[in-house]
Amino acid sequence: MAFAKGSAPIYEDPFDIGSGGASLTRASQAGMIFSNPALIPYGPGFHRWFGNESSILVGKDSVDFVRSLQSGSGGGESGTATFVDKVMTTPLHAGFLNNFSYINRLFGFSTFSRNVFDIAAKKFGDTGLPAVRLRAESYQGVAVSAASMALTNALSFGVTAKYLYAGEPDLAIELTDTESLQALQTPSGLRSLISPNSGYGYDAGLLLFKQGRSSDFRLALKVDDVGGTKLAGDGSLKSLKQTLSYGVAYTLHTGTDAIHCSLDYRDVQGAYGEEIFKRVRLGTKLVFRQHVGLGIGYYDGWPSYALELDAWLIRLTGAIYTRELGSKPGLDPRTIYSLGFTMGL
Amino acid sequence: MNMKQLVQIVTLLILMACGTKNAFDCDGGVAKSQCSQRTKYENARIALDDGDLDTAITLLDELITDEPSNYERYPLLAAAYAARAGLDILNIVTSNFGGSSSMLQTLSSVIPTPAALGSAYDQSLVDMNAANEVLEAIPAELRSSTSSDKYAASAVLQMTLYQSAYAVMYLNKFTYSASGYDPSRLSSMTADDATAILSALAAAGAASGGAAGSAAQEAIAAIQAQPGATDAEKLAAWSQSAR
Numbered sequence: 001m002a003f004a005k006g007s008a009p010i011y012e013d014p015f016d017i018g019s020g021g022a023s024l025t026r027a028s029q030a031g032m033i034f035s036n037p038a039l040i041p042y043g044p045g046f047h048r049w050f051g052n053e054s055s056i057l058v059g060k061d062s063v064d065f066v067r068s069l070q071s072g073s074g075g076g077e078s079g080t081a082t083f084v085d086k087v088m089t090t091p092l093h094a095g096f097l098n099n100f101s102y103i104n105r106l107f108g109f110s111t112f113s114r115n116v117f118d119i120a121a122k123k124f125g126d127t128g129l130p131a132v133r134l135r136a137e138s139y140q141g142v143a144v145s146a147a148s149m150a151l152t153n154a155l156s157f158g159v160t161a162k163y164l165y166a167g168e169p170d171l172a173i174e175l176t177d178t179e180s181l182q183a184l185q186t187p188s189g190l191r192s193l194i195s196p197n198s199g200y201g202y203d204a205g206l207l208l209f210k211q212g213r214s215s216d217f218r219l220a221l222k223v224d225d226v227g228g229t230k231l232a233g234d235g236s237l238k239s240l241k242q243t244l245s246y247g248v249a250y251t252l253h254t255g256t257d258a259i260h261c262s263l264d265y266r267d268v269q270g271a272y273g274e275e276i277f278k279r280v281r282l283g284t285k286l287v288f289r290q291h292v293g294l295g296i297g298y299y300d301g302w303p304s305y306a307l308e309l310d311a312w313l314i315r316l317t318g319a320i321y322t323r324e325l326g327s328k329p330g331l332d333p334r335t336i337y338s339l340g341f342t343m344g345l
Numbered sequence: 346m347n348m349k350q351l352v353q354i355v356t357l358l359i360l361m362a363c364g365t366k367n368a369f370d371c372d373g374g375v376a377k378s379q380c381s382q383r384t385k386y387e388n389a390r391i392a393l394d395d396g397d398l399d400t401a402i403t404l405l406d407e408l409i410t411d412e413p414s415n416y417e418r419y420p421l422l423a424a425a426y427a428a429r430a431g432l433d434i435l436n437i438v439t440s441n442f443g444g445s446s447s448m449l450q451t452l453s454s455v456i457p458t459p460a461a462l463g464s465a466y467d468q469s470l471v472d473m474n475a476a477n478e479v480l481e482a483i484p485a486e487l488r489s490s491t492s493s494d495k496y497a498a499s500a501v502l503q504m505t506l507y508q509s510a511y512a513v514m515y516l517n518k519f520t521y522s523a524s525g526y527d528p529s530r531l532s533s534m535t536a537d538d539a540t541a542i543l544s545a546l547a548a549a550g551a552a553s554g555g556a557a558g559s560a561a562q563e564a565i566a567a568i569q570a571q572p573g574a575t576d577a578e579k580l581a582a583w584s585q586s587a588r
Contacts, residue, residue: 123394329383
C-alpha cells in the first residue's frame with residue numbers, strides 16, 4: 001500500500017518535511033517526540049517546548065484546478081468535456097495536522113492528529129474503465145517520551161510510549177460498479193471504510209552527539225514500533241511494523257547561524273518492502289539568527305523546500321514537497337503545499 | 346565557518362535541489378545512484394493515463410505477447426485501442442442507452458464521425474475493430490459479468506460498448522461525408538459491409554444484458570423489421586428512420 005505511513009514517522013513538522021524529512025538527528029520542537037525521542041535532552045534550559053502546532057496541506061494539482069476554474073479556462077463550447085477531463089485527471093489531496101505538546105529536558109508528551117485524504121479519478125482504471133480511488137491516512141493519539149543522557153552528554157537515549165487510533169483506508173471503485181458505489185453511500189459501508197483501529201506501541205532512539213566549536217556531528221539510531229504495534233478494531237490496518245533507521249548529520253555553526261546537513265536511512269531491514277527512494281531522506285536546514293530557517297532537500301527522492309519564520313511565541317512554516325504515492329518514482333506523485341502555524345514557548 | 350564557505354555551501358545545496366526529476370528515477374535521476382526501475386506494465390499505465398496511446402498500445406501488446414494468459418491486461422489494451430479510435434470512454438459509460446433516444450442517436454452523439462475525422466476515419470475504424478479483437482481473444486468462459494475477476498466483468502461491458510460503437514461507426518461511413526450527414530452514400534454499402542455491421546451489433550447484444558446490450562438487441566430487431574430485400578437495404582432504411 002503506497003499511500004500509507006510506511007517507514008515515515010506518524011507525525012512530521014512541515015519544515016522538517018520540506019527540509020528533506022531527515023529528522024532523526026534534528027527535528028523541530030513539535031515533531032521531536034515522533035522523530036527521535038533521544039533528541040529531547042539537547043538544547044538550552046530545562047523547559048524546551050510547550051505549545052500547539054497546526055498545519056494544513058493541499059495538493060498542487062487541486063490548487064491549479066481551482067485556479068483554472070477561477071480563470072475560466074475550462075469554459076467555452078467544450079467546457080463541460082474539459083471540466084470532466086480535468087476532474088478525471090486531477091487528484092484531490094488535502095490534509096490537516098495538529099499537535100499539542102510539552103517537552104522538557106527529561107520527558108515530553110503530545111496529543112496529535114494527522115488526517116490526510118487523496119481522491120484520484122482515472123479515465124482508465126485497472127480494467128480499462130473509469131475508476132475512482134479513495135485513500136486516506138488517519139492517525140491520532142497520545143505519545144509520552146522520556147530521555148536521558150550519558151557519557152558526559154555525548155550520548156542520549158529516549159523512549160516513546162504511544163496510544164494510537166490509526167486507519168489507512170484504500171478503496172478503488174469503477175464508475176460502472178454501481179453495487180460498490182451504492183454500498184459506499186450507506187452509513188455502514190462508509191463506516192467500514194473509515195473505521196480506525198487502536199493499540200499501544202513503543203519507539204526507542206539513540207543519539208550520539210559530538211560537539212565542536214564550529215561544527216557538530218550527530219549519529220542517530222531509532223527503532224519505531226518496537227516488536228510491532230498491534231492495532232485492534234474493524235479497520236484493515238492491523239499492525240505497524242518494527243523498523244530500524246539510521247541517521248547521520250553534520251552541522252556548521254556560529255553562535256547564531258547554522259547549516260545542518262542530514263541523511264536518514266529508514267527501515268534498513270525493509271520491513272515495509274519500500275523502494276530505496278522512500279527510505280532515504282536527505283536535506284539541509286539553514287538557520288539565520290535563530291529566527292529564519294530555510295530548508296532544502298530530497299523527500300521521497302523529489303526536491304523539497306521549506307521556510308520557517310520564528311518570532312518567539314509564533315512560528316510560521318511553509319513547505320513544498322512531493323510525496324510519491326506509488327511504489328516507484330513517477331508512478332503517482334503528489335506535489336504538496338504545506339503551511340504550519342505554531343504557537344508556544 | 347566564514348561567509349565565503351557559507352555562500353559556497355548554500356549555493357551547492359540550492360543547485361542540488363533545483364532539479365525536477367526524482368533522484369532515484371533510473372530515467373533521469375542522479376547518475377550511478379541506486380534507482381527504482383519501473384516495469385513495462387507500469388510504464389504502459391503511465392502512458393495510458395497521459396494519453397500517449399501509441400506507447401500504451403505498443404507496451405501492452407508486448408506484455409500480452411510475452412504472457413498471453415495474463416488476461417487482466419487485455420481490457421486495458423482494448424481501452425487503449427478504443428481511445429485511439431476516438432471513443433471517449435467517459436462519454437460512452439455515462440450515455441443513457443435506456444432513454445427515449447434510439448441507440449443510433451445515443452451512440453452517434455459520442456462516437457467520432459467521418460465529418461470530424463476526415464481521412465483518419467478508416468484508421469479509427471481499424472482501431473475500434475482491434476479493440477474488439479483484443480477482447481474476443483479472452484476465452485469466452487472467462488468473460489462474465491458476474492465473475493469475481495474484475496477484468497472479466499469489465500471485458501463484458503467493454504465488448505458491448507465497443508461492438509455497438511464499431512457497428513455505428515461502420516454504418517456512419519455510409520451516412521456521412523466530409524461535409525456532414527449524407528444518406529446518399531448508403532447505396533454504396535455492400536453485402537459484406539452489412540454483414541460486418543450486423544455481426545458487431547449481434548456480438549454487442551450477446552455480450553451482456555445491460556442497457557447497451559438490450560439496445561443492441563432492439564436495434565437488430567428493428568433492422569430486421571425494415572423493408573428491403575437485403576441486409577444492406579434494411580440497414581439503410583433503419584439508419585434513416587432511427588436518426
